[in-house]
């Protein structure tokens with residue numbers, strides 16, 4: 113039977129609003145919650161695309177200006193109900209921010225703030241420095257990375273960066289309240305988002321060694337079984353330092369300095385000192401120091417083939433924070449290295465323009481954001497500005513070829529495809545920040561629709577948001593806590609043609625990319641959650657709600 117796919121949460125009244133039909137119906141209508149017809153329209157036939165594999169019809173109700181709760185009806189088929197309201201994303205925003213609190217490691221979650229999801233303190237034992245005969249180190253705190261209990265420096269820095277650049281661009285993020293313990297500062301109390309981010313920043317400070325370098329990760333030797341975090345008593349190890357982690361930390365501390373200085377001068381000073389210390393180590397160690405898992409260890413690796421984008425980001429962030437010319441020159445130098453690397457087909461990883469990438473590995477886009485935030489007009493700033501315009505044009509072109517107006521290509525449906533999409537929506541948000549265009553906003557809006565249910569799985573990829581939201585994340589606490597619902601506000605990794613876990617390999621062969629998904633707890637390669645899949649959504653929503 114045909115389906116009507118729609119954003120299951122809702123739409124802002126002013127933006128583009130549409131649903132996608134998988135069947136032929138010339139007309140559709142919008143009804144309110146008392147079944148009154150409030151809008152009638154004609155569908156337009158898009159045709160078949162190679163991502164969804166479906167022959168789609170578009171029901172566009174953008175011109176409808178009413179607010180309330182509605183559904184789309186075409187023939188005998190009904191969509192789920194959704195809101196059209198200025199407040200349509202308020203709960204969603206609160207939920208996706210609150211998940212960082214639920215992922216906190218160390219302190220434990222209190223009944224007051226976590227309700228039924230409270231748990232005891234976890235991972236408080238000191239960590240052994242792997243392969244060295246030195247004293248164990250206290251690196252407690254921060255956020256668990258994902259469905260596992262590892263804590264990884266590059267992943268943590270990138271998630272923090274999405275949130276903090278969000279704060280730099282969109283001040284409204286400072287007003288989001290999501291019910292977490294208050295954190296005092298010189299100015300009184302931090303806004304919630306900065307209080308939550310400080311939890312991770314404090315942890316990342318502990319990951320820095322005396323000499324300025326940063327440990328790549330702290331985890332048990334292998335992934336824990338499915339147990340609550342406080343039951344995971346395995347020995348913790350700090351695996352080797354990497355220039356990747358050191359550069360990301362130099363960058364994110366410099367960025368944090370520019371924000372926290374308005375709240376607490378001592379803390380901001382410390383952030384800058386730590387950033388400079390990491391940077392000095394990078395200067396003294398110019399060769400990439402990459403990361404590989406220790407023999408036999410299976411926790412996350414977060415491997416990267418080079419460190420140019422990381423060093424680029426660090427140089428740009430310190431340039432923005434200090435305005436010192438030497439960082440600008442270092443950024444120019446790393447740009448050249450990155451261009452050579454990006455043009456070398458044997459390394460080709462990221463599909464889009466590398467200077468706009470916001471991933472856990474390719475972080476040059478974050479450096480570009482720092483450049484865009486400087487007030488001087490420089491060659492490099494103009495260069496990256498142009499990269500955003502070019503990349504945004506490519507993404508709009510992709511969207512035009514797709515029945516869901518989705519700016520992705522087949523190649524984007526890898527592990528964490530939802531993040532590939534969210535990274536693109538961040539690019540479009542930045543392009544729109546630099547030069548507002550309806551075209552950008554429409555593609556952003558369709559991307560958000562996809563995440564919230566307008567996709568051929570008919571599923572909202574955010575827990576607790578949408579009538580058919582996914583419910584079975586690959587997430588240890590949720591899987592074992594005997595509570596039916598997962599924490600609300602978790603973003604799923606999403607469809608992945610790679611079928612990289614045992615359960616995923618049981619899916620039928622040759623599914624279209626958009627359908628390579630199942631809401632199953634065992635599927636870490638397509639239904640896990642992570643901090644850096646939530647964080648870009650916070651950035652994008654802040655942009656939409658500004």
Ligand code: G3I
Pocket residue numbers: 257258259260262411412413414460461462526527528610612636640641642
């Ligand atoms: O870059 C290549 C690309 O060139 C190629 O065309 C494409 C198709 O195979 O693959 C791309 O590489 C992918 C890589 O991510 C880059 O995004 C790999 O296939 C894919 O296996 C890899 O997945 C990563 C996964 O760890 C395995 O390393 C995910 O991005 C990453 O989010 C995930 O991170 C895990 C942590 O290790 C542990 N904690 C949970 C977390 C989330 O699952």
Ligand code: 9MR
Pocket residue numbers: 258259260335410411412636640
């Ligand atoms: O649960 C782990 C998940 O967080 C990781 O993303 C994934 C890849 O590192 O690994 C998962 O752990 C699996 C392990 O690698 C192999 N045995 C089964 C584990 C999950 O049940």
Ligand code: ZN
Pocket residue numbers: 216217218234235256261341
């Ligand atoms: Zn923990």
